[in-house]
Amino acid sequence: xxxxxxxxxxxxxxxxxxxxxxxxxxxxxxxxxxxxxxxxxxxxxxxxxxxxxxxxxxxxxxxxxxxxxxxxxxxxxxxxxxxxxxxxxxxxxxxxxxxxxxxxxxxxxxxxxxxxxxxxxxxxxxxxxxxxxxxxxxxxxxxxxxxxxxxxxxxxxxxxxxxxxxxxxxxxxxxxxxxxxxxxxxxxxxxxxxxxxxxxxxxxxxxxxxxxxxxxxxxxxxxxxxxxxxxxxxxxxxxxxxxxxxxxxxxxxxxxxxxxxxxxxxxxxxxxxxxxxxxxxxxxxxxxxxxxxxx
Amino acid sequence: xxxxxxxxxxxxxxxxxxxxxxxxxxxxxxxxxxxxxxxxxxxxxxxxxxxxxxxxxxxxxxxxxxxxxxxxxxxxxxxxxxxxxxxxxxxxxxxxxxxxxxxxxxxxxxxxxxxxxxxxxxxxxxxxxxxxxxxxxxxxxxxxxxxxxxxxxxxxxxxxxxxxxxxxxxxxxxxxxxxxxxxxxxxxxxxxxxxxxxxxxxxxxxxxxxxxxxxxxxxxxxxxxxxxxxxxxxxxxxxxxxxxxxxxxxxxxxxxxxxxxxxxxxxx
Numbered sequence: 001x002x003x004x005x006x007x008x009x010x011x012x013x014x015x016x017x018x019x020x021x022x023x024x025x026x027x028x029x030x031x032x033x034x035x036x037x038x039x040x041x042x043x044x045x046x047x048x049x050x051x052x053x054x055x056x057x058x059x060x061x062x063x064x065x066x067x068x069x070x071x072x073x074x075x076x077x078x079x080x081x082x083x084x085x086x087x088x089x090x091x092x093x094x095x096x097x098x099x100x101x102x103x104x105x106x107x108x109x110x111x112x113x114x115x116x117x118x119x120x121x122x123x124x125x126x127x128x129x130x131x132x133x134x135x136x137x138x139x140x141x142x143x144x145x146x147x148x149x150x151x152x153x154x155x156x157x158x159x160x161x162x163x164x165x166x167x168x169x170x171x172x173x174x175x176x177x178x179x180x181x182x183x184x185x186x187x188x189x190x191x192x193x194x195x196x197x198x199x200x201x202x203x204x205x206x207x208x209x210x211x212x213x214x215x216x217x218x219x220x221x222x223x224x225x226x227x228x229x230x231x232x233x234x235x236x237x238x239x240x241x242x243x244x245x246x247x248x249x250x251x252x253x254x255x256x257x258x259x260x261x262x263x264x265x266x267x268x269x270x271x272x273x274x275x276x277x278x279x280x281x282x283x284x285x286x287x288x289x290x291x292x293x294x295x
Numbered sequence: 296x297x298x299x300x301x302x303x304x305x306x307x308x309x310x311x312x313x314x315x316x317x318x319x320x321x322x323x324x325x326x327x328x329x330x331x332x333x334x335x336x337x338x339x340x341x342x343x344x345x346x347x348x349x350x351x352x353x354x355x356x357x358x359x360x361x362x363x364x365x366x367x368x369x370x371x372x373x374x375x376x377x378x379x380x381x382x383x384x385x386x387x388x389x390x391x392x393x394x395x396x397x398x399x400x401x402x403x404x405x406x407x408x409x410x411x412x413x414x415x416x417x418x419x420x421x422x423x424x425x426x427x428x429x430x431x432x433x434x435x436x437x438x439x440x441x442x443x444x445x446x447x448x449x450x451x452x453x454x455x456x457x458x459x460x461x462x463x464x465x466x467x468x469x470x471x472x473x474x475x476x477x478x479x480x481x482x483x484x485x486x487x488x489x490x491x492x493x494x495x496x497x498x499x500x501x502x503x504x505x506x507x508x509x510x511x512x513x514x515x516x517x518x519x520x521x522x523x524x525x526x527x528x529x530x531x532x533x534x535x536x537x538x539x540x541x542x543x544x545x546x547x548x549x550x551x552x553x554x555x556x557x558x559x560x561x562x563x
Binding site: 045048049050051052069070071073074076078080082083084085086087088089093097098100101102103140 | 297299300303307395398399400402403404406407408413561563
């Protein structure tokens with residue numbers, strides 16, 4: 001459904017997109033992961049037809065995203081990374097305008113979504129919080145029941161409860177065979193919904209795999225606090241990669257060998273286990289070190 | 296044209312437009328209302344004639360005040376209306392394109408199945424409508440005021456309308472290049488600065504050109520050369536020719552804006 005081929009856009013020799021290739025099949029949910037400034041939004045801008053590629057290009061449903069952008073838009077629901085609405089309107093005015101500009105006048109899905117996200121649509125947009133704007137944006141993206149959804153960091157600004165509502169929504173749309181591309185800078189978010197993912201760094205795709213294989217290469221660091229100092233010794237003796245942080249605290253790195261980790265801990269008296277939040281480079285050191293495009 | 300966008304834009308634009316219309320209408324009514332007292336004032340024309348010629352040209356009173364038409368054309372169309380329309384056209388053209396791109400809300404408009412050409416054409420229609428409304432309201436209240444507010448002084452409606460149509464067309468061209476600038480830039484402030492700077496530059500050339508015969512050549516580089524309200528209202532210009540030229544120029548400029556906007560990269 002979404003096809004990106006040799007997409008290249010040079011802003012400077014180092015910044016931009018370089019020879020990007022990936023495909024999202026119909027009914028698939030694709031996670032697009034990368035740190036800030038890696039080129040996620042730039043790729044999405046090309047898919048939306050806001051930018052003209054220097055080389056290569058992208059198609060949605062075999063329509064070129066630049067040359068046929070207005071036609072492509074019929075298929076797409078779009079959530080921008082940075083949401084800015086027109087001035088001097090309230091939420092409902094805006095949603096109505098969007099529907100009219102799409103020549104659609106079936107409000108059921110819209111009202112259902114408003115209900116679901118518990119949005120007060122009469123609030124003037126300039127008085128809306130980040131989270132409220134995000135909700136309006138999500139509703140605007142889903143309300144015309146598009147075939148393809150392009151979502152740029154969809155959960156930013158939402159509280160955990162609303163994130164849950166959003167994830168359920170994605171899973172439902174997936175059931176209905178919709179094609180979804182969503183970007184994120186957090187693997188955890190992608191993990192829960194996506195079938196496959198691409199990892200982008202400095203404008204280059206460094207990995208393109210299904211979620212299962214990404215999970216096995218994902219590195220997680222656990223901070224384990226034990227009761228006895230002898231347990232620290234037991235842990236250090238193991239095959240796992242460990243680092244002693246304090247008298248009774250050890251950092252254990254787990255990468256696909258969760259079983260061993262649990263067995264090891266079963267020999268110790270554990271007081272506290274916690275995962276440490278990490279950035280993408282740490283989670284996927286494996287890919288970032290190699291620095292080459294996996295096809 | 297996308298009608299839903301057009302009506303929504305006109306709605307959010309209404310307040311500002313209303314302000315400009317109110318300002319123009321109030322001023323033209325006021326100026327017509329005080330005309331009898333100026334016309335009756337003895338020695339007023341002597342005073343004007345005592346001024347150096349360049350000065351008289353500048354304030355639009357080359358021959359003093361001989362008729363209501365001259366007076367309206369010189370006092371209102373030559374100065375205040377010019378400024379009102381300049382400000383309106385510059386501000387509005389920047390708001391309609393560059394501002395939406397700068398802030399990012401253009402992304403939502405383009406995320407609907409309407410082509411860039413259609414969106415830009417709709418925005419152009421908004422500024423053209425606004426300009427037409429200001430001139431139309433001013434024309435009507437000018438005619439009404441000279442008809443009912445004062446007595447004993449005649450205003451030739453046909454030539455007054457000609458003046459207004461030509462004024463509209465001149466500012467349509469100015470709106471055209473401002474809109475072109477607004478369509479080409481990502482930065483609202485930059486677009487505003489360049490539009491305002493260029494227009495002001497044209498206006499200064501016009502002033503300098505009228506000051507003396509040595510500087511008259513400067514007039515060839517400014518659009519305001521075509522704008523001479525007193526000659527226009529006295530039918531001393533070839534309205535048809537000037538009008539046609541202006542329409543052509545406006546078409547080229549607005550058309551160019553659409554093409555530029557269609558072809559460029561947008562940082563949305």
